[in-house]
Amino acid sequence: MRRYLKTGSGSSADAAAQERVRTTVSAVIGDVRAHGDAAVRAYSEQFDGWSPDSFRLRPEEIDKIVSSLPAETIADLKAVQARVRRFAEHQRASLTDFEVETEPGVFLGQKNIPVAAVGAYVPGGRYPLTASAHMTVLTAKVAGVPHVTACTPPIRGEIPAATVAALTLAGADEIYLLGGTQAVAAMALGTESIRKVDLLAGPGNAYVAEAKRQLFGEVGIDLFAGPTEILVIADERADPLVVAVDLLSQAEHGPDSPAVLITTAEDLARRVIELVEEILPGMPTADFAGPAWRDHGEVVVVDDLDEAWALADEYAFEHVEILTAEPRVALERMRNYGALFLGDKTCVSYGDKVIGTNHTLPTRGAARYTGGLWVGKYLKTVTYQEVTEADASAALGRLCGRVSRVESFEGHARSGDLRAHLHGGDPAAWVPVR
Template structure:
């Protein structure tokens, strides 16, 4: 039976009513008034009203030129990591055509969406890495047009973010944020052409906007607060575990951080380390409430129980600090991403290592993975019957199968081929038959 050394308050699985209502009003306003609404909302929420929201090539060049060289080099290195992994993903998706019966050809193709929107959050944290994850991945998938939006930060242009968006391959860069940016990309305005899908993280309002617009536009996934779960045995370093738990708690005051351990002593040491580390963190105003309200330390009997319990959480990030971390690959099913061993941390996935950091939260890992090349691709099929006799057999089968379901029109499509190619009598009256 699991023992809780520290328990947490439950998180709401849905957006508060006021968030949902505000988002709905903003979307309706953008739908009705287009650019005019976007500009008014930008002034209201970001105090930002430039002559135009889209940056032109000269403006982008000036912004990139002002970014320190080391920052640009690091952006290029990280994007190369993301691009390399995404290219491996793309190569794993193979178009094919098979002859399933003589003269019956069936095929599959992966076609990129025509246009994608990338939302890169700003606010307190300029999430530069989100440009890599959304734009680079879309371009590797073959998306022809990527429109990217990011908000100004306290009235200033986020230069490093713009540089990352440009180096990632964005075709259009707009300095506009929030629900109005998502709505503008999804619906289109006078100055922003609509896209086929939108990807990227954001606050509760951005997430709710994606939820409300889904169907009119595709989305990557619905993400909530960042989550981390650490599985540790008695061989783990409690200081490392404590640091890694807090590394994700700083995302926001509602970010859950959970330790599942087979060692009560280690759990107690982790709690003690966190008490010492938290007051020294510059981000303690976020990390502190997150750990206080949503941090957990759970002691279990063995790793079998640890893996089962971790799957029940189905968290976004699962870090495995055990003697044999790769065992989790075979033992676990429900997670956004695994981080195996002490040499690996969730922050690597968030910022630099190359896998995508846009991952499912709120138990979404039970039914989906995170953002990847395949999310920008439509897997479509095609069929061709080139042998008349094969069409005869399929026509007869189609007639019988369709009439079981009372679909007479479907049945007749099969009937006419059996009649045309094999002379079968039509079981219904035709006005004209040649």
């Protein structure tokens, strides 16, 4: 039985806010489609107060920005990127091309081809988000993408130096100081100065997410991503301080970020609620974390872990942290999650920032049908066929003729008939005399 000690209040204004976002994004995309660079500049001035001579950073500008950072910062970025690259390389190695002779003279094959051009969006908001540069740009480069265009917004009118450094270290071919819907639309549609891409990747706010949704089809996208989510499953052995701190670590992403605890221990649940309320006032990011916990925080007590696994799969959250005596049981019992974090020696923040797995993950229940961003998102898995033996072609032709006529596809049938005629000597009354 489920007992809710805390539920989120939600927001009655959500639907209206979403409609405003849809309307605004549609207008911006339409304007960029019609007016290109002029529209991009106008919206950058309107939304970010940013209108430099060129949004693209020249190589010498990038060098100057990178050199302004402490050596330790550069070393740390490289250390994190080494971890991301190593994991992405293992993913790439798991995707193999192959060719197989399925029957004598019939060869079928598979190739994994990188998309030609990717647009990587790295959000800014109040803080530089260097990790998103690793996850989008570096992973695309490991996949073999020849050209990556990166956009990141200025932060309060300033260049986000650490993000620019992360983007260039990750291998971005072009870097634009440009944010929001106008950046996403410019990359997807192409303008006079910004080349069109084939696929958009990276997280962002509600406007960026909606822009990707509206542009999907004209370009590919990595996935639909909403507010960050964390779900913790804990038993009576868990440390309530660890639970409270980890819930708040994700709530600080934004006021609409859900943070949920499912536990078999009511005493632990009540102590976690107390600790969250104690910790929140002293957090520098309380203006985000506080509303997130108030409006979207939940604490649920269940009878046993079987019920916990089942309930967690209903949530299908982005991040699921397992703080139980045997955390690896979750690997067998759960199926709906973006990423699992097993045991108290790891945490969601490791996944966000340093451990090497990709942090761009499905939200809002999308974990029911997709995983997160990975090397494979940048690859097109394509097939090819070759028939080299006459007997094989004739046999396939006869089969094609029969099954095509079952579906009344006479043109398809005749393609098969012709191969049977040419390579097997079969009569074909409809074939013109040559």
